[in-house]
Amino acid sequence: MDSGLTSKARRSRAETDCASCVSPAINKQLAVNSEIDLNTQMIRDLLRQELKREVSNRPGYRRDDEIIVFEVIAEPFTMENGLLTQTLKIRRNVVMDRYEGLIRQMFGNM
Secondary structure (H helix, E strand, C coil): CCCCCCHHHHHHHHHHHHHCCCCHHHHHHHHHCCCCCCCCHHHHHHHHHHHHHHHHCCCCCCHHHCCCCCCCCCCCCCCCCCCECCCCCECHHHHHHHCHHHHHHHHCCC
């Protein structure tokens, strides 16, 4: 990452990069209605297809790289809400604290 970028420029780049990860179908639905329920079966199936496609296209892909369990979180990870550092790295301890119940639900009592 270019260390000469301002935090605003880094945030803009991250948002652009993230937007390119989502299928055009999902982007279209989100543009039409920002209050869409992200946990509908249709959205989950689209996300599962995208994840499978992206992971399987990575160099050195192995079958055990697949993402099987996931949850959709409507809250974006930002510096303002404390989930990202100034260099746009995930604050794992904050994410674990905030979403502990959801993570335990996904993976059982770890």
